[in-house]
Amino acid sequence: MKNNFTHLMIHCSATPEGMWFDRTDIERWHLQERGWSKVGYSGLFLLDGTLDLLIPFDRDDSISSWEISNGARGWNGRSRHICYIGGLAKNGRTTKDTRTVEQLVALENFVKMHTMLWPKVKLIGHNQVNATKDCPSFDVSQWAQSIGIPSSLIDSNIYYNEKTI
Numbered sequence: 785m786k787n788n789f790t791h792l793m794i795h796c797s798a799t800p801e802g803m804w805f806d807r808t809d810i811e812r813w814h815l816q817e818r819g820w821s822k823v824g825y826s827g828l829f830l831l832d833g834t835l836d837l838l839i840p841f842d843r844d845d846s847i848s849s850w851e852i853s854n855g856a857r858g859w860n861g862r863s864r865h866i867c868y869i870g871g872l873a874k875n876g877r878t879t880k881d882t883r884t885v886e887q888l889v890a891l892e893n894f895v896k897m898h899t900m901l902w903p904k905v906k907l908i909g910h911n912q913v914n915a916t917k918d919c920p921s922f923d924v925s926q927w928a929q930s931i932g933i934p935s936s937l938i939d940s941n942i943y944y945n946e947k948t949i
């Protein structure tokens with residue numbers, strides 16, 4: 785099955801600032817503890833800026849079933865999800881944009897390359913589709929604008945009240 789690919793959704797791992805987590809942690813949390821069939825993200829940005837590809841993807845304009853990541857219910861068939869490690873202050877509770885310099889650079893490069901390769905896919909944050917989430921702990925629209933992403937590729941809508949789009 786193939787779905788039209790419309791959004792690149794940004795997440796955080798909701799883990800404390802400065803604490804190292806990687807693919808083995810995400811796989812344990814999502815697959816073993818939550819029992820999901822697939823992890824929540826295609827790409828994971830580690831504290832040192834490394835991009836760990838958890839689920840591969842191809843170059844076309846659709847999301848095939850093998851490309852799906854379980855980042856946000858109702859959105860997975862049409863979205864690619866990426867995540868940075870962090871998003872909480874050191875106390876493990878308070879929402880905080882904890883992106884390291886390396887993560888900021890890696891995310892910016894990825895998002896810019898992504899918008900070149902998929903010029904119709906819009907950027908969005910998890911908190912724009914789920915009112916109970918602070919994820920990814922920063923304003924995606926504002927950040928995207930600040931790094932020069934054209935506004936036509938930034939989705940600043942809030943979709944809380946829509947069952948599905």
Ligand SMILES: [Zn+2]
Pocket residue numbers: 794795796855910917919920
């Ligand atoms: Zn999220």
